[in-house]
Structures are given as structure tokens and as C-alpha cells.
Amino acid sequence: MEGTVVRIRGAYCEVATPVGPFVCTLRGKLRKQLVRPLSFNVRPSVRRVRELKATGPVVVGDRVRVRPLDRETCVVEEVLPRESAVSRAAAGRKPLVQTLLAGLDQLVVVFAVRDPEPHLGLLDRFLVVAESATVQALVVFNKADLGVPDELTRAIAVYRQIGYPVILTSATTGTGLTELRAALAGKTSAFVGPSGVGKTSLLNALVPGLAARVGEVSRATGKGRHTTREVALVPLGEPGGGYVADTPGLRELGFWEVDKEALAEYFPEMRDYLGRCRFPGCAHLGEPDCAVRAAVEAGRIDRRRYQSYMRLRRD
Ligand code: GDP
Numbered sequence: 001m002e003g004t005v006v007r008i009r010g011a012y013c014e015v016a017t018p019v020g021p022f023v024c025t026l027r028g029k030l031r032k033q034l035v036r037p038l039s040f041n042v043r044p045s046v047r048r049v050r051e052l053k054a055t056g057p058v059v060v061g062d063r064v065r066v067r068p069l070d071r072e073t074c075v076v077e078e079v080l081p082r083e084s085a086v087s088r089a090a091a092g093r094k095p096l097v098q099t100l101l102a103g104l105d106q107l108v109v110v111f112a113v114r115d116p117e118p119h120l121g122l123l124d125r126f127l128v129v130a131e132s133a134t135v136q137a138l139v140v141f142n143k144a145d146l147g148v149p150d151e152l153t154r155a156i157a158v159y160r161q162i163g164y165p166v167i168l169t170s171a172t173t174g175t176g177l178t179e180l181r182a183a184l185a186g187k188t189s190a191f192v193g194p195s196g197v198g199k200t201s202l203l204n205a206l207v208p209g210l211a212a213r214v215g216e217v218s219r220a221t222g223k224g225r226h227t228t229r230e231v232a233l234v235p236l237g238e239p240g241g242g243y244v245a246d247t248p249g250l251r252e253l254g255f256w257e258v259d260k261e262a263l264a265e266y267f268p269e270m271r272d273y274l275g276r277c278r279f280p281g282c283a284h285l286g287e288p289d290c291a292v293r294a295a296v297e298a299g300r301i302d303r304r305r306y307q308s309y310m311r312l313r314r315d
């Protein structure tokens with residue numbers, strides 16, 4: 001039987017299968033495979049470094065093949081190849097990468113239209129992280145009931161023009177929730193964004209009882225509340241299905257390293273101009289005959305987005 005790992009607790013993992021959830025142990029052979037190669041979507045410069053040993057052979061979101069032992073328990077026989085993985089650089093002497101989550105389809109970047117004021121530079125940073133990890137990005141501006149400032153309406157048009165879907169929501173009045181639910185259907189999504197923008201409120205509106213669920217005690221293993229570092233996939237239920245990753249570690253996404261040389265590729269609106277500058281190694285920071293800069297001057301690339309690029313590039 002195949003299933004998806006929705007939670008890991010010590011030596012056990014919870015696997016959702018077409019016939020229901022199971023608590024699984026790992027086959028002995030798998031338990032020994034504590035170091036595994038990085039997924040393909042990690043850039044070559046970091047592919048050399050080894051994954052943190054503590055990550056273990058299975059992470060939340062992995063597709064696995066399981067063999068039932070009885071009605072409630074299974075053994076994980078095999079971890080199917082990962083198609084995508086979200087990893088972060090772990091602190092330490094040697095560069096190590098810790099995989100937090102596999103199979104993420106979509107990063108839902110949440111800001112408020114006001115209270116707190118949206119920090120568009122941070123939004124651009126999240127979008128770069130999504131591009132570099134090759135996951136889709138969905139932009140949500142919550143608290144639409146407070147009124148959308150004209151300046152933000154103009155910025156939203158820029159994001160949509162680039163190709164990012166943008167949904168205006170209100171967790172308070174329910175505006176946009178049908179659209180948001182449709183955008184989450186059948187996918188594994190993670191919500192990120194600054195605190196106070198309404199992520200918890202949105203998740204509770206989408207999955208009634210989510211907060212209780214995330215903190216629940218596992219009856220099957222008898223272990224207590226999971227620690228704040230743990231990742232879990234919360235099923236969105238019918239119709240549509242899909243999962244939301246409850247991932248405290250992902251909130252640090254804004255601070256992730258991305259390859260400086262590749263940064264311009266992570267701004268989709270710049271891609272058409274890359275390779276057209278006078279200098280092959282052009283950083284697009286003011287070099288002569290820069291095609292990107294010319295596109296900014298001509299109004300074909302939004303100036304504020306370009307400023308985000310410059311800030312990230314110089315960081
Ligand atoms: P989080 O930190 O991103 O998880 O944000 P919370 O869900 O805790 O919400 C922060 C504050 O914003 C709370 O006081 C919520 O009641 C409020 N809030 C959340 N969504 C909305 C909304 O759509 N409209 C308004 N006016 N307030 C909201």
C-alpha cells in the first residue's frame with residue numbers, strides 16, 4: 001500500500017493511506033540509512049554538503065510503501081523518490097542541510113492589506129525562496145475587510161502581471177475563502193508570512209478545529225504534545241482534499257540562503273532579459289549596457305521589484 005507521511009514522532013510515523021491512517025515503524029534497513037543524497041532541486045553549490053544526520057530517512061510529506069501488520073499498524077518498507085524537498089541550512093561547523101518537508105507543492109505567502117502594513121520586500125524574498133525551491137507561490141492579502149489601499153492595489157496588479165496568483169481574503173468576513181480553498185485543493189501547501197497577518201485565523205476558517213488538531217495528543221503512540229519544531233500535514237478534507245503543512249521551521253524561510261549568482265532567475269519578469277547584457281557575468285546592479293536595467297528604465301520591469309532584487313543581491 002502507498003501512503004503519505006503526515007507526522008513523525010520519534011521512531012514512529014503516521015501515514016495516511018487510501019484506507020485510513022496508520023502508525024508505522026521503519027523497517028530495520030531503512031533505520032540505518034540516516035544519510036541520504038539531497039534532492040535534485042537543491043543547487044549544485046549546496047548539493048555537495050551532506051544532509052543532517054538527525055533528519056532521518058523519512059520526512060513529513062514523503063510518499064512511502066507500507067506493509068500492514070494489523071488494523072492500526074504498519075511497517076514502512078520503502079521511501080519513494082522525493083520529487084521536491086524543502087531544506088534549510090542547519091547551524092554548525094560544517095555546512096549541513098536539514099530537510100524539513102518533502103512533496104511541498106505550494107508556498108502560500110500571507111500578508112495583511114494593513115495592520116500590519118505589508119512588507120513587500122519580504123514578500124519578494126519569500127517568492128525568491130519559492131522559485132529557488134521550484135514550488136508554486138500563492139500570494140494572499142488578508143484583512144481585506146479593512147480596505148485595500150490604492151498603492152497596494154497597484155502592487156497587486158504588478159504581481160499578477162508577473163504571473164503570481166493573488167487572492168484577497170478576510171478571515172473575519174469570509175471574503176475570498178472559497179477562492180483560497182480552491183487554490184489549496186489537491187495540493188500540499190505551507191503558509192508563511194509575518195505574525196499578526198491572520199495565518200492562524202485563515203487556517204482555522206479553512207479547517208475548523210485545526211488548532212486543536214495540531215496540538216492533539218497522539219492516542220496511538222501515547223506520546224504527549226509534539227514539540228514546536230515538529231512538522232505535521234493537516235488534511236483539508238473533502239471536497240478537493242490536499243494538505244496544509246503546519247511547519248514552525250518554515251517561518252524562518254525569509255532568512256534562507258539562495259544562490260546569489262542565480263538570483264535574477266528567481267525574478268520571473270527578468271528572465272527574458274538575462275544573457276542580453278554586455279557583460280556575461282552582469283549582476284544587473286548598474287553595469288553599462290545592462291538589459292535588465294534598460295527594461296526597468298523602459299517600465300517593462302517594475303522598479304520596486306528591481307529594488308528588491310538589488311537589496312537581496314547586496315545582502
Ligand atoms: P498570525 O500571527 O498570522 O497567525 O495571525 P492571527 O491569525 O493570530 O491574527 C492576528 C490578529 O489579526 C488577530 O487579532 C485576528 O483576530 C486578526 N485578524 C485575522 N484575520 C483578520 C481579518 O481578516 N480581518 C481583520 N480585521 N482582522 C483579522
Ligand code: ZN
Binds near residue numbers: 283285
Ligand atoms: Zn545586466
